[in-house]
Amino acid sequence: MPMTSATLLIVDDENAVRESIAAYFEDSGYQVIEANNGALGLELFEREKPDLVICDLRMPGMDGLLVLKQIMNASDDTPVIVVSGAGVMTDVVEALRLGAADYLMKPVVDLSVLEHTVERALERSLLVKENTLYREELEVRNQELQDHVDRLKLDLQAGRAVQERLLPRFPLEQNGYKVRHNMEPSTYLSGDSVDYFEISPNQFVFYIADVSGHGASSALITLLIKTQIDRYKDEFENNTSDIVMNPGQVLRQISLDLLKTQTNKHATMFYGVIDTSIHRMDYAMAAHFPAPILCFDQQCTTIEPEALAVGLFDDAIYASHHIDLAGFKHLTLLSDGIFELMKEPSLLEKEQRLLELVMQPNHTMHDFLDELRKEGLTKGAPDDITVLTVELY
CATH class of the missing domain: 3.40.50.2300 (Response regulator)
Incomplete structure (x- = not known):
């Protein structure tokens, strides 16, 4: 035509x-x-x-x-x-x-x-x-996209810098106990959260949280968790509340706070309080996985995950437990991102491998994570990786 x-x-x-x-x-x-x-x-x-x-x-x-x-x-x-x-x-x-x-x-x-x-x-x-x-329009769109990506990277880097400042800067040491962490984020912002602090000369709190997903939205939830627990700490220091000493109540309240955000985000958590004067640990767990590994003089065992992740249901209850730490050597807590880098074919074999590593004399999961870094396996990892250990020397 x-x-x-x-x-x-x-x-x-x-x-x-x-x-x-x-x-x-x-x-x-x-x-x-x-x-x-x-x-x-x-x-x-x-x-x-x-x-x-x-x-x-x-x-x-x-x-x-x-x-x-x-x-x-x-x-x-x-x-x-x-x-x-x-x-x-x-x-x-x-x-x-x-x-x-x-x-x-x-x-x-x-x-x-x-x-x-x-x-x-x-x-x-x-x-x-x-x-x-x-082609011209595509070049313009590509340039706009690249500019947006560059701005996003700068924003993420700034956010990551802020997030790093919220993490503990130094290990915590109290009466022979030592708490330290190691983190490898999958992106510039992490969905893992970890913290530890003294609440008295003979007591300290430590916890690890693994928020569903990773990136900016998950990082905001880690900030909410830390802010809430810091508030409980301040209330204890001001003698207005002792919730920070009750692991089950802390997880219950965190769960309700997450539900209020309406972000559909949830998190697995382990929250512990150790009294170093009587060698006792009170703890609560919200489906944290992998199972924490607890080692004494003669053996290492896992603390099997229980309850639901925080942020799922408003009627979820989290029980507080206590463990006598006589003969205690160390406790290892991990986020599940570690599984993504392990070579074992099945989940059961990976869990067994973690247990074997922890049982080795003078070897820690910090060493294992450093080995993964040296092999270049953590670069571009699909999920955040966090190691938190409590050791008694």
């Missing part, structure tokens, strides 16, 4: 040929402008910006090859169809080399052939222009 909105420029010094072509295309619905020489043709091209040019190659003065060359220099996306006599095929070859879209030999007896050639050239030109526009 003819592209009747297109404008054609016909350049030919033979009036009868030019006028017959112009009349034919005007009858077909095209807008047509005419030039009887090359110089005028270039002037009209610059002024009228036609969609296609039909140009005779052999004209006095400025010939068709020079007109074609000037047009290609000015706008290489405007199709030019050259018309040539039978004896000048070398000119046709040169015209095609310069960028002519097509050619026809004189005399053009059937103008419908020329019309078909014009339609085909216009369709190709339209596709080229659309593809060029698409």
Whole structure:
């Protein structure tokens, strides 16, 4: 079908040929402008910006090859169809080399052939222009996306710096007990949370939380958990509440607070309080996994996960338990991101491997995480990895 909105420029010094072509295309619905020489043709091209040019190659003065060359220099996306006599095929070859879209030999007896050639050239030109526009728009969108990614990286780096400042800066040591942590976030922001602090000369609190997912939204939940527990600590120091000493109550309240955010985020947690004067640990657990590994002089055992993750149900209850730490050696807590980097094929084998590692003399999960780092396995890890240990020397 003819592209009747297109404008054609016909350049030919033979009036009868030019006028017959112009009349034919005007009858077909095209807008047509005419030039009887090359110089005028270039002037009209610059002024009228036609969609296609039909140009005779052999004209006095400025010939068709020079007109074609000037047009290609000015706008290489405007199709030019050259018309040539039978004896000048070398000119046709040169015209095609310069960028002519097509050619026809004189005399053009059937103008419908020329019309078909014009339609085909216009369709190709339209596709080229659309593809060029698409590429330009795509480049703009890609640049905008890259700028957005760069800004996001800066935001995440800033957020990560803030999050790191909220983590314990130094190990906690009290009466022979030592608490320390090691963290490897999967992205700039972590969904794992860990903290420990003294609440009296003979007592300290420690906890680990693994928020569902990771990234900015999970990091905000870790901030909420820390803020709440810090508030309980302040209340204890001000003698207004002792909830910080009751692990089950802490997890219950954290669970309710998460539900109020309506973020559909939940977290597994282990919260412990150790009295170093009587060697006793009170703790509560909210489905924390992997199971904490508790080692005494003669053996290591796991504390099996219980209860539901915090933030799931408003009627969830978390029981407080206590353990006599006579003969205690160390307690190891991990986030489940560690499993992503282990080579063992099954979950059961991975759990057994963790138990074997912890039981090795003078070897800790901190050492294991450092080994994974040296092997480059933590780079681009799919989940956050956190190690929290309590040791008695």
